Amino acid sequence: MGVLTDYFRAADDGAVLAALDAAEGGPLVGGARPAFDGVEAKGVDPDVVLGQLIAVVRRVEWAVDLVGGTPVWPTTPEPGREGPADEDDPWATGPWVMRLDRAVRDTLAGLTDAELPAVSARWAAESEESDTSDGGDLHWLVEALAGLARRAREAGEDLYCWICL
Template identity: 55%
Template sequence: MGVLTDYFRAPDAATVVRALELGEGVLPPFDGPSGGSSDEASEGAFEGAFDGVRAKGVDPDVMLGQLVAAVLGEPWRAGLVSETAVWPTTPQPAPSGPWAEDDPWATGPWVTELGATARDALAGVPDERVPEAVARWAEAEEWYGADPSDLLPLAEELVALARRARAAGERLYCWICL
């Protein structure tokens, strides 16, 4: 079973929760981006509840955290990308259980708000340093055997999304589903 992850920007957690409660989801079904790779073209790539990037399997703590660490030029550490749960909105059960089979905390989807450190690090990396950061990101054991040139487009999309979020005074969020 794979983990699906989408990163998106929104003004605040309340806006994200309203969209999820209305059944709008966070990103529309994927039809492929429209336009080129510039920030302006990417801005209209998704016509749904939020502007976002599909990043299958790139979890916030480890995988995105390693990209943020590479951008910052520091070693990865757990918690580098801080997260605050936004969805589900019901109280989270104790880790020891018991969990009901239909509990949204057990079944997902889950949405977390990322701390400003991740947004600002990605938004602030100069374009000419992105390939260097991606080369370091590709060395992570989770990317075993990955070619940095295959990861570069995703990193560029995440950087562009972070820049748009920072420019708009918005936060980054991650939608996760099994």
């Protein structure tokens, strides 16, 4: 069982919460018309794997806090870290949604089409998500994330990440 991650754009946290309350299965379900414009990116968690991409684009060293975000879901306060979590606690079971910092959105949106192959290759060389070093298997994802970020920026929206076990 892997971690499912979807990246999507939305006008605000309220729109995300309303859509998640109305449907199960994540922000990109809904048959022919999903609730949000987004990208399925199985296993591309925001802190590590997306963080590695952001580090490549910015040409900085990766750090766990490179991709900042604000929890949006669950809406209950996050419990303290002492002791095991209750099995019914949504913070233990998920799904989780976080709004990514606008700097992440703008970093991805700033990628030009000409830069995509080189960025994909560098990300593949540094990422655990690829078995090759040429970036070919990650190019589609970099292209999709950059396109999503561009559309979000043009619409004045934020990027979000939905995570489910």
